[in-house]
Amino acid sequence: MGAEFTRHVKRNLVAYIALLPMAAVVIFAYLGTMAWSVRLSFSSSKLLPRSDFVGLNQYVTLFDTSRWLTSLGNLAVIAFFFLLICFVLGCLLAIFIDQNVRGESLFRTVFLYPYAMSFVVAGLIWQWILNPDLGIQATMRGFGFSGFVLDWVVNPRMVLYAVILATVWHGSGLVMALILAGLRGIDGEIWRATRIDGIPAWRVYLSIVLPMLRPMIITSLVLLSISIVKMYDVVVAMTNGGPGTASEVPAKFIMDNLFERANIGLATAASTVMLITVLMVMAPVIYSQYFRKSGRAA
Amino acid sequence: MTAMKQMVAVSAIALAAATGIARAEEPLNAEVIHWWTSGGESAAIAVFADAFNAAGGKWVDNAVAGGSAARSAAINRIIGGDPSTAALFNTSRQYHEIIGEGLLNDIDAVASKNDWDKVLPEPIARAVKVDGKYYAAPVNIHMPLWIWYSTAALNKAGIDKPPETMEQFLADLDKLKAAGVIPLALGGQRWQENSLFSAVLTNVGGAALWKSVYGDKDEAAIRSPEFRKVIETFVSLKPYVDQASPGRNWNDATALLIKDEAGFQVMGDWAKGEFKQANKEIGKDYGCIPGLRPDSPYVLGGDVFVFPKTDNAEQVKAQHLLVEIMTDPAVQVKFNNLKGSIPIRSDVDVSSLDACAQLGMKIMSDPARQVPDASQMMEEYVYGSVQDIVTELWNTPMTVDQAVDRFEKALKG
Numbered sequence: 219m220g221a222e223f224t225r226h227v228k229r230n231l232v233a234y235i236a237l238l239p240m241a242a243v244v245i246f247a248y249l250g251t252m253a254w255s256v257r258l259s260f261s262s263s264k265l266l267p268r269s270d271f272v273g274l275n276q277y278v279t280l281f282d283t284s285r286w287l288t289s290l291g292n293l294a295v296i297a298f299f300f301l302l303i304c305f306v307l308g309c310l311l312a313i314f315i316d317q318n319v320r321g322e323s324l325f326r327t328v329f330l331y332p333y334a335m336s337f338v339v340a341g342l343i344w345q346w347i348l349n350p351d352l353g354i355q356a357t358m359r360g361f362g363f364s365g366f367v368l369d370w371v372v373n374p375r376m377v378l379y380a381v382i383l384a385t386v387w388h389g390s391g392l393v394m395a396l397i398l399a400g401l402r403g404i405d406g407e408i409w410r411a412t413r414i415d416g417i418p419a420w421r422v423y424l425s426i427v428l429p430m431l432r433p434m435i436i437t438s439l440v441l442l443s444i445s446i447v448k449m450y451d452v453v454v455a456m457t458n459g460g461p462g463t464a465s466e467v468p469a470k471f472i473m474d475n476l477f478e479r480a481n482i483g484l485a486t487a488a489s490t491v492m493l494i495t496v497l498m499v500m501a502p503v504i505y506s507q508y509f510r511k512s513g514r515a516a
Numbered sequence: 517m518t519a520m521k522q523m524v525a526v527s528a529i530a531l532a533a534a535t536g537i538a539r540a541e542e543p544l545n546a547e548v549i550h551w552w553t554s555g556g557e558s559a560a561i562a563v564f565a566d567a568f569n570a571a572g573g574k575w576v577d578n579a580v581a582g583g584s585a586a587r588s589a590a591i592n593r594i595i596g597g598d599p600s601t602a603a604l605f606n607t608s609r610q611y612h613e614i615i616g617e618g619l620l621n622d623i624d625a626v627a628s629k630n631d632w633d634k635v636l637p638e639p640i641a642r643a644v645k646v647d648g649k650y651y652a653a654p655v656n657i658h659m660p661l662w663i664w665y666s667t668a669a670l671n672k673a674g675i676d677k678p679p680e681t682m683e684q685f686l687a688d689l690d691k692l693k694a695a696g697v698i699p700l701a702l703g704g705q706r707w708q709e710n711s712l713f714s715a716v717l718t719n720v721g722g723a724a725l726w727k728s729v730y731g732d733k734d735e736a737a738i739r740s741p742e743f744r745k746v747i748e749t750f751v752s753l754k755p756y757v758d759q760a761s762p763g764r765n766w767n768d769a770t771a772l773l774i775k776d777e778a779g780f781q782v783m784g785d786w787a788k789g790e791f792k793q794a795n796k797e798i799g800k801d802y803g804c805i806p807g808l809r810p811d812s813p814y815v816l817g818g819d820v821f822v823f824p825k826t827d828n829a830e831q832v833k834a835q836h837l838l839v840e841i842m843t844d845p846a847v848q849v850k851f852n853n854l855k856g857s858i859p860i861r862s863d864v865d866v867s868s869l870d871a872c873a874q875l876g877m878k879i880m881s882d883p884a885r886q887v888p889d890a891s892q893m894m895e896e897y898v899y900g901s902v903q904d905i906v907t908e909l910w911n912t913p914m915t916v917d918q919a920v921d922r923f924e925k926a927l928k929g
Contacts, residue, residue, distance in 0.1 A: 265610075
């Protein structure tokens with residue numbers, strides 16, 4: 219056993235050495251900083267990191283802070299609508315392009331183009347479009363429709379949907395590109411077979427093609443989920459969390475407490491909560507990916 | 517051949533360093549981290565840089581855009597053991613924790629030589645003096661709660677003189693609204709909404725309530741009818757703000773006054789820069805109201821430079837020279853004229869300052885009317901929660917009782 223192990227190490231020594239830098243980066247830069255943040259969330263750190271231990275105090279304060287609870291609620295609303303609309307819209311766009319339309323590459327570029335734009339730019343553009351003094355409302359009123367109202371970014375009840383609108387505009391192109399790539403990989407024989415059987419196209423997409431695209435779907439959902447959790451720049455550019463706290467998101471809460479309010483303890487507690495949330499969402503995905511594969515192999 | 521040359525050069529440098537010849541010729545290097553990047557601000561800090569260079573120093577400018585980004589940069593450098601010579605902070609508690617950790621040099625030597633105990637206004641001295649030692653050099657006093665008005669807009673509504681009491685102010689807002697002018701120009705951002713609230717608190721509640729609520733965090737004061745009236749008055753201002761207010765930048769709100777589209781704006785004295793750039797004249801096109809009661813408090817905000825810990829004698833010398841230069845009466849007047857603020861000391865020649873600054877200097881000469889800025893009376897995170905309450909109070913329905921409860925929770929921690 220020992221000899222075998224030594225032989226194994228010897229044979230792969232070069233590979234192990236080559237992997238060392240990567241392993242070091244993962245351990246220190248990713249896992250290490252993560253552990254350090256979690257550790258700080260149990261301290262009373264304010265402006266400077268402290269090494270004392272105050273138990274769950276920061277977490278108690280955190281969940282007693284109405285702005286944090288508002289942020290979490292907002293994130294839930296954004297996550298639901300953003301995922302749903304982005305995904306459905308992206309699939310429909312991909313299917314539309316898949317019909318061998320004329321000027322396909324033009325459409326593809328147009329739909330994917332927003333994704334090439336940074337969130338800050340996207341946020342600013344939509345802020346201008348929806349700003350009642352500059353955007354659509356002002357233009358329509360200029361045309362003589364004096365009663366026209368489109369005040370989403372300044373209306374506390376609607377501002378979240380303005381953010382969702384901007385992010386959907388930004389993100390659905392990505393879903394389209396991924397799904398379209400998947401659609402192009404579907405064997406033409408399947409289409410011919412279903413045509414012979416007289417199955418309507420929508421039914422083929424829903425019952426046969428989409429299930430075959432499972433890896434693409436999971437990839438796009440994971441990418442969309444990540445952009446939800448780290449959502450920060452689009453909110454800062456569009457509303458800066460306002461009016462009031464109506465469009466605050468957790469990432470902004472963390473950044474504000476970390477830098478402006480010199481409250482490292484609370485900020486790291488909030489980011490730990492976000493980390494746990496992400497792990498909870500990702501766990502089933504990873505589980506299904508990983509274990510179903512190994513199950514099939516066995 | 518080249519190796520030979522290199523060796524000669526190296527030994528020459530070594531010799532020079534050893535004998536100290538080269539060092540004596542070198543000017544005092546001072547790296548200064550600050551966030552003054554806009555037109556007027558960078559012109560103002562150039563006054564310090566020029567004066568420092570003229571006094572035999574070498575100013576190394578390190579401007580970082582954005583206050584919190586610049587402060588983070590300064591703190592990271594301090595923690596990392598490679599601090600700058602000086603760093604800009606607000607006159608607040610932002611730097612008190614790094615004093616506590618022993619990461620700043622005190623500047624008592626310069627302060628006692630220049631008799632800071634006498635020349636500095638009391639709230640400013642208290643903000644920069646910790647445990648009996650001066651740790652920061654105040655460079656300006658900003659009063660964040662001036663009420664600005666557009667003369668033309670007021671005339672349009674038939675108002676011939678600016679208000680002097682809260683009642684007159686509220687009546688004028690009604691007149692402006694009736695005349696089709698935006699009565700109150702407000703940028704709906706957290707800090708601006710907070711400025712408006714602070715203005716109501718100082719003008720309705722006066723210096724006493726300001727200090728007992730924000731300073732002493734006194735429960736009886738927070739629950740008093742006076743503070744409830746402050747909350748009610750603040751909320752009652754909402755109908756006077758236009759619909760597009762949320763998210764607006766402060767200078768865009770000032771632009772509404774410049775274009776005579778709005779009547780009043782509550783903003784710090786830095787708003788003067790916007791009026792000046794638009795070639796507007798104080799007293800003719802626009803005016804400033806320091807407060808709405810005869811004894812209205814003058815809130816002392818502003819900026820300070822701190823000097824990170826170092827044992828390097830050259831750096832300490834540079835730090836002391838910086839303090840001397842920055843607080844020098846002549847430099848103070850020149851700097852503050854460009855910055856829009858007023859000098860930190862009363863023993864300066866005010867004749868070259870503009871009308872609003874002179875008015876400010878006059879009010880400030882009465883110690884009873886000097887009050888510290890809210891950020892000097894509480895930790896940053898406490899002030900942050902207070903601002904969260906104010907912005908929610910402004911933007912979402914909240915009863916006075918709920919607001920009082922939340923203020924108490926935030927202030928009492």
